[in-house]
Amino acid sequence: MLFKSFFISKEDKNLLEYLYNNYKQIMYYIAIKILKNSFDAEDAVSEAFIKIIKHLDKIDIENYTKTKSFLIVVTKHISIDIYRKRNKENTLPIEDFEYSISTNPIEHHENMRDLISLMKKLPDNYYNVLILKYYHGFNDDEISKILDISKENVRKRITRAKHKLSEILEKEKDNE
Amino acid sequence: MNKNIDDKFLFENMTNIEENILKDLPKENELNHHFSETFKIKMSKYFNKKISKKYFFYFALSSFAIIMICFRLISNNKSLEFSKKIDNKYITLKKDNLNYTLIKSNENSLDILYSKSILTSEDNIPKIENGVYSVIKIKDKEINIITKDNISKAYWLYGTEMYYVVGTSGVDELIEKTKFIIKELKL
Numbered sequence: 001m002l003f004k005s006f007f008i009s010k011e012d013k014n015l016l017e018y019l020y021n022n023y024k025q026i027m028y029y030i031a032i033k034i035l036k037n038s039f040d041a042e043d044a045v046s047e048a049f050i051k052i053i054k055h056l057d058k059i060d061i062e063n064y065t066k067t068k069s070f071l072i073v074v075t076k077h078i079s080i081d082i083y084r085k086r087n088k089e090n091t092l093p094i095e096d097f098e099y100s101i102s103t104n105p106i107e108h109h110e111n112m113r114d115l116i117s118l119m120k121k122l123p124d125n126y127y128n129v130l131i132l133k134y135y136h137g138f139n140d141d142e143i144s145k146i147l148d149i150s151k152e153n154v155r156k157r158i159t160r161a162k163h164k165l166s167e168i169l170e171k172e173k174d175n176e
Numbered sequence: 177m178n179k180n181i182d183d184k185f186l187f188e189n190m191t192n193i194e195e196n197i198l199k200d201l202p203k204e205n206e207l208n209h210h211f212s213e214t215f216k217i218k219m220s221k222y223f224n225k226k227i228s229k230k231y232f233f234y235f236a237l238s239s240f241a242i243i244m245i246c247f248r249l250i251s252n253n254k255s256l257e258f259s260k261k262i263d264n265k266y267i268t269l270k271k272d273n274l275n276y277t278l279i280k281s282n283e284n285s286l287d288i289l290y291s292k293s294i295l296t297s298e299d300n301i302p303k304i305e306n307g308v309y310s311v312i313k314i315k316d317k318e319i320n321i322i323t324k325d326n327i328s329k330a331y332w333l334y335g336t337e338m339y340y341v342v343g344t345s346g347v348d349e350l351i352e353k354t355k356f357i358i359k360e361l362k363l
Contacts, residue, residue: 009237013223018278020219025207032209042215049219061276061289062302064344065327069194112192119193134183134190165181 012056019059020049023068027075034079034124040086044079051078055146058138070136073128077147080124114172121168126161133158195325203345290341290357292334302329302340314355317363323347330354334363 027048031041051074052059060066119127132143140154147154276291307322319332328350331340341357343350357363 014278016223020223022204024211025204025209026201028209028211029202029207038209038212042212046215046218046222050222062291062329062342063327064342065195065198065325068198072198112196115189115193116196119197130186130190131194134186135194162181162186169181 012053015056015059015061016049016053018061019052019067019071023071026068027071030072030075031079034076035083040082041079044075044082047082048075048078051146058136058142058146066136069131073131074146076124077128118165118168118172122161122164126157126164129154129157130161199325290339290353292337292339294336294338301338302331312351314351315358317358319354321347321350323350339363 024045027045028041031044031048032038035041035044048071052071055070055074058070122130128147129143132138132146133140138146140151143154144151149157276289278289302322305324307324307327310321310323312319312321317332317334319330322329322331323346326344326346328343328347329340330343330350330353331338333339339357341350341354343353
């Protein structure tokens, strides 16, 4: 991992350039939604690439959606980190970040639409950990390296995310 | 909606949830942020620095490469090597013992991706879970197409080699890419 931070192969460089050419716009879109500042958002994108280089083995170039999802998770994670660092005096607890991507409603199966709206109410740091585990299939060790948190913390976040989801679900039921 | 949020539930549903959420995001070509010169210079320096530093370890990497070649020969790995580079138009990536080739469709973009391998078994045939399968003809070749949402793949046999092309914006784009590759590689 340390070796990869400093030296990369020609193939990895090509892969990195491919990701840069094809995904930098969406990464910027995610970063600006969180940071609301172009300078900080560009900073987040460049830091995200520095992060991604350590995890190029996790990129499945054939799977566009998974690659996009992975890059978005990393960008969101870095952006939240920058946000916290630059707003030290007025820091929002990380749990207060709502899933902040605006979406246009599309026709889904009713149940799936409920699930999606449920997930959007989940704070980003919880959503990220669920995506890495249950969509990308990474284990706790891999997630801890991607998000720079301990394995213990990964497990805690997953448990809290599930609780939070159940809570949201309960609230929804009460409202019905 | 009455569900228990457990591992089974999340494993079953996260793929659909994430793919639907991603679908709602704008497409890369709909976004046109003009990155600052500072950003471009920073990224360019970063990419180049990574490569130039590598030469300090040239000897070590060469030795590693020799070991890997020996290993490949011993294990009789049949994945095909791509070395074809014409005017830097082709760029090769490597992943899971397969070489993927990107083709520059214009000066600034590298967006057409295909791969090929020797057909040794059914395992080589690309699969997309719950995908829709169809067959089309391009230049008398039967091209198999699998699609699911925005992910699509085309594959066909050419001699004993199997080519496959990856599409990311629907079937029409995939067919255009496939036609381009057949023409470009004179298959």
